[in-house]
Amino acid sequence: MTRASTPAPLKSKAVPLLNVQDLRTHFHTRNGIYRAVDGVSFSVERGETLGIVGESGSGKSVTCYSIMGLIPQPPGRIVSGTAFFDGIDLLNCSPRQARSIRGKRVSMIFQDPMTSLNPFLRVSEQIIEPLLIHENISRREALTRALTMLEAVGINDAAKRIHYYPHEFSGGMRQRVMIAMALITKPELLIADEPTTALDVTVQAQIIELIVKMQRELGMAVIFITHDLGVVSGLCDRVQVMYAGRIVETADTRTLFKAPSHPYTRALQRSIPALQSKGTELYTIPGLPPDVSKNIPGCAFAPRCEFATDRCAAINPELIAVDANHAQACLRVQAGDSLART
């Protein structure tokens, strides 16, 4: 295997930090093939914050797990796709190359801080692990760095608490420990998979503030996976909406909230209780998300879409750019039909 075959290229503005093309991750189960991610392409620029929103089962987590090489194979299989991170294809490189990037230049934090820390190891051991693996550094130096990091993420009395076990921390504090662990190698890309979903709103506000602060200090890019459009609106530069394993709309945050064009994005926004007055019936999207083990020939949202036509059920729409930073996958919008609500 040729290690570091591509010498670190000079970063021009044109080359994105991460470029994912036509990613397809399928799960082979007894009940058929689940097309969890089915043809997803996107890129992340240096220093930008990309939000990925969608309901459970839309493939937002699987997309990121695929990039990180965390898909259990079998039953999972990455059927096709490339994910170039700084010139190296994370999906088709040697395990050794992948290891040199994962946990060092790309890190991930997970939804549930209760289960993503090892309950048997002191927090100190867990935080210095990536340093010992990726950097030629002594334990003592690693511990000093870990201590600085814990202080940076806002853990008081870090010198004492670094030797605690995970159960001695509260949920918000554990998420801080997770963030410290992910950021200790100063990654260029942080993937955050619903990091605040399990937390209370007041703690969520703290954690979001922390991620923004750390991003500013380290200049890293962030992929923020969430189902909460409220979180996205304050945090992300760009948002992509996923449905049934595909991206249905992607735009800069302002455009997505002010002028969403895909019917699913619009329906999702309309069903947020905060935007609806009390006493009125909440808007709901009829039906249920589709079963991704069935082959869906047309647009996956068509059965629930109030604007669907026969064409929608037959043709699978492509993600087509509306303008420079707005693309969407709805046949009717692409055909220029005005989708005024009836």
Next chain:
Amino acid sequence: MSDPILQLTDVKTHFPITRGFLVKRHIGTVKAVDGVNLTVRRGEVLGLVGESGCGKSTLARTILQLVPTTGGTVVLNGRNLATSSARELLAARRDLQMVFQDPYASLNPRMTVFATLAEPLLVHRVCAPTEVAARVAELMRLVGLAPRFMQKYPHEFSGGQRQRIAIARALALEPKIIVADEPVSALDVSIQAQILNLLAQLTKKMNLTLIFIAHDLSVVKHISDRVAVMYLGKIVELGLAADVIERPRHPYTRALVSAIPTPNPETERTRQRIVLAGDPPSPINPPAGCAFHPRCAYAQAQCKITAPLLVADGPTREVACVRLADLA
């Protein structure tokens, strides 16, 4: 103002912490609910909000007497449930039912929908065994499920459908009060809206009283008539839903409201947010005086000594803060 249906007076639910295997030594007390006074009116939707660990779920369980009360009274229809016998409680629970947070855990995986919905009918002998099937079908239609799914098991349903089954089970006895403990927090936004609509419709149609517990203030604002905000086992603010959330008075409610992310990029990036430092303190050794004072921006020496009582602030609002008069 309509008549009270449920009255809580100085309700306390404490849990002992013990150490030791054979000889249990009492080493502390978790004061999960610590002196709650609350009147629930017939036909209203009362929202109960607060962070995890503030005691809102314990309060719900105390109302149903699923946990024993340490002190105070829970009066339903003139009967104090806290001192009722098991037989009296069984009868009282016909009027008092609960919907739990996680529809994956609250339904017995080995019971079909029919068995789940028939059980309360048979236990309470509401209808003759021959009529049970018809009643179950009626309940399923009421919550928007097709009766042909009667013989299916919970795993064959999605999360939203399971929550519908749980709601049907709570409705089986035609209760007067339903206590719903975070019924939508495990669901996706689009499904959440369906369940909220269903609950709103049913309360209106069946003239139910609903105690709705949630940590999501926008959901609570949408469904509730009144809102009670809890912090560390006590109610700190109580008032009309729109008032409390749009014009919060208590410093804690203010922080809570300001922490909600709003789905509007314009306002979300410019607005002033109050970020509370630290975690809620432990209910084992709550701070003296006002439990919120260590995190409060308005705290004074007085706040560390006197525990504030819930006092009227205008005709519809009650707030527990010593510095209420000084708050703009």
